[in-house]
Amino acid sequence: MRKMILLIKRDTWVFPYLRSYKKLLALIIFLGFMTTFSGAALMFTSGFLISRSAQIPENILMVYVPIVLTRAFGIGRPSFRYAERLVSHNWVLKIVSTFRRRLYELVETGTKSVYAKTQTGEVLNVLANDLFKIENFYLRTLFPTVIGLVIYVLIAIGVGVFDWGFALAIFIILGMTTILAPMITLAVNGARDFKQQQLEAELYTDLTDTVMGLQDWILAGRTAELAERQQADFNAINQLKSKQAHFNWWRDFSGAMIIGFTAIVLLVFATRHFGGSSFGVNWIAAFVLAIFPAEDALTSISTGVGEWPRYQNSITRLNEMDEQAQAEAQLQTTQQAVQPNDPTIVLNQVTFGYDQTPVLQDLSLTIPDGQKIAILGQSGAGKTTLLKLLLGDEMPLAGTVTIGSTAVADLSSQRATLIAVLDQQPYLFASTVANNLRLGKLDATDEELWDVLEQVNLKELVVQLPDGLATPMSEMGSRFSGGERQRFALARILLQDTPIVILDEPTVALDPITELAVLQTIFKTLHDKTVIWVTHHLTGIELVDKVIFIENQQIAMAGTPAKLMATERRFQRLLALDHGDLMSE
């Protein structure tokens, strides 16, 4: 309960709209109330009409008023219901369209925090799922609960007009279905809902993993085991769902029994009050029948309240995304003035580790503007980690990483104008060649595109394509070879024109001859930039100014390729090994 109050207080997505559209909200509640009231009044007047007609009145005019009222309430009930649906859906659509715009703006601004802390899938989940859930929150929980409670109180007051003792009895009996049942539902189904959501989240992770590794499962001949594992997850969720359905059935059944019992109490009450005279008995059926249409309104409180845990998560998630984005926007405003004028990179006594595993210890390194540096080291030595520290994706536990004396952590939005990255598998989209290149510079002219294509030796290839720059690349650029894809990515980086370029084993998937050719193009075209190249292969190593070798959390070797070749036996061995690889292929 405390959690619920805290959430409502903090919420900027769902509850504030109740205040801003309060007139429309009052109309919805009024129409909802009138639907149930007309239903009850229809039963009341028909009950009276049947009893009175059974007494064979001397004149039809004696039952004329109940006939008119029966007709009026008979028409009134569906009309009010229709109007209520119309107004409440209109209200919800109005608000949800505001939500959608707000959420799209949030995602579109693409604040780093939203992307960093929220996976793409999660953002889509929010767009598709959470907004839909909030729609249901208004329609299935909030409106029916308020309307049900209004009906509950009015029934008790209505009986209270005749007898306060009976009114108290009715209040307590109906309280079991309007107050107690929702609380029990919340306690029982809330825990199940939570467990179900956890299982669903695990299932999504498992399924993603399975889809990614499907080929390996098939090749290992273990598809039956895979299907069994997935089935077990589905079974667990289905079990919870069936328990929930079982509970709901019993709850609704008890609700119907309580209404039945209320009818008996009303029968006793009406008999005591009206049973004395031959005209008075006509009111008995009227009072008893009037309670039945209220059943829907009263039992839907439990259904609605029981769904609250489902909505709670969606509301929390929306608010958290909002808070993250706001904090990020604030940070960016305070950082706007920071823009280094000199791209010299300095790592000063940097120490870093994941959890308890130390990766780099007291490492210092200066990379002046325009230097080409290769980072070597065995697998797991910490090369990728070093790149993450340079990009500000990880923070050092001790020491500092600065670019032009600005800490990389403070660069935030300026990072894309300072550093570009070329990795093993640059992504090419199922769009035109021109669009893929313009990812590096949105307003690049066709001349600029041809210019960079020429630099990366792709001009001839693109000229020969059926539609030149307008040729679609097809998904992941699959119509081009690995070497060509890297050249396209390099062209994109040239357009981006950052002073620093990171190469994360960009040629690892290429054959040795293409590898050397691509590397030569890379270093030729990036001649005026700082290049930081992580590599396992020594092919093309002579193209750099400096080589460092990371080992035991430190820089174990450093120098120009020529110097290392002359002085370091280990480097000579590595070079011979790499050359041997090349010869043997």
Ligand SMILES: Nc1ncnc2c1ncn2[C@@H]1O[C@H](COP(=O)(O)OP(=O)(O)OP(=O)(O)O)[C@@H](O)[C@H]1O
């Ligand atoms: N996110 C992480 N959480 C925990 N440990 C990690 C994480 N990323 C890397 N490590 C560990 O840190 C160490 C350094 O990893 P890193 O990826 O930097 O090595 P690398 O030199 O780039 O290796 P490779 O050449 O194989 O890519 C490894 O022992 C690795 O297991």
